Amino acid sequence: xxxxxxxxxxxxxxxxxxxxxxxxxxxxxxxxxxxxxxxxxxxxxxxxxxxxxxxxxxxxxxxxxxxxxxxxxxxxxxxxxxxxxxxxxxxxxxxxxxxxxxxxxxxxxxxxxxxxxxxxxxxxxxxxxxxxxxxxxxxxxxxxxxxxxxxxxxxxxxxxxxxxxxxxxxxxxxxxxxxxxxxxxxxxxxxxxxxxxxx
Numbered sequence: 001x002x003x004x005x006x007x008x009x010x011x012x013x014x015x016x017x018x019x020x021x022x023x024x025x026x027x028x029x030x031x032x033x034x035x036x037x038x039x040x041x042x043x044x045x046x047x048x049x050x051x052x053x054x055x056x057x058x059x060x061x062x063x064x065x066x067x068x069x070x071x072x073x074x075x076x077x078x079x080x081x082x083x084x085x086x087x088x089x090x091x092x093x094x095x096x097x098x099x100x101x102x103x104x105x106x107x108x109x110x111x112x113x114x115x116x117x118x119x120x121x122x123x124x125x126x127x128x129x130x131x132x133x134x135x136x137x138x139x140x141x142x143x144x145x146x147x148x149x150x151x152x153x154x155x156x157x158x159x160x161x162x163x164x165x166x167x168x169x170x171x172x173x174x175x176x177x178x179x180x181x182x183x184x185x186x187x188x189x190x191x192x193x194x195x196x197x198x199x
Contacts, residue, residue: 079186083182086182087182090175090179090182095175098171098172098175099155102130102156102171103130103134104137105171106126106130106158106169107134109160109167110122110141110145110160111141113160113162114141114145117162120162121162121163122144122161123145123146123161124138124145124147124158124159124160125148125149125150125153125159126147126148126149126150126153126158127150127153127158128149130158131147155172156170156172156175157169157171
């Protein structure tokens, strides 16, 4: 005789676990959907803010660029207008002023040397047309100075020598260097390109 087996329909859920109700499941889904919505909304708001910022700043940046361009253009226009004046100064006014003060520059150099070396005999070589003026200006000095013609010297050149050294004076070279620097400045590629904008 076989034994009867009865199926057990009792709850097999472990005693320590609690069943999940439909309400709890719905609440969980609602929280997840809310969280996703918040993140999606935040991302959309961030993108919209960036787009609006770019749209708002675009005309401001354009105005700043236009202002900067106008400033550079005005600066180069002003510099171009100074070029003839500088050229005139370098070609006429500056050489005339240098020639007028040439003798005084020589005397200043000689007196500076004699202050440091009072016992030295200083020989000053100058162009022939400067001998008289330099001699007269140095005559007030108690130290011995000899002014002679320097045949190899050009205009606005002089040589001051003493036993232990010498100095060369070349005002003409200084004026030529200034002229070259000004010419190079106005002929640089950058300046020409910027100047062409105004033209």
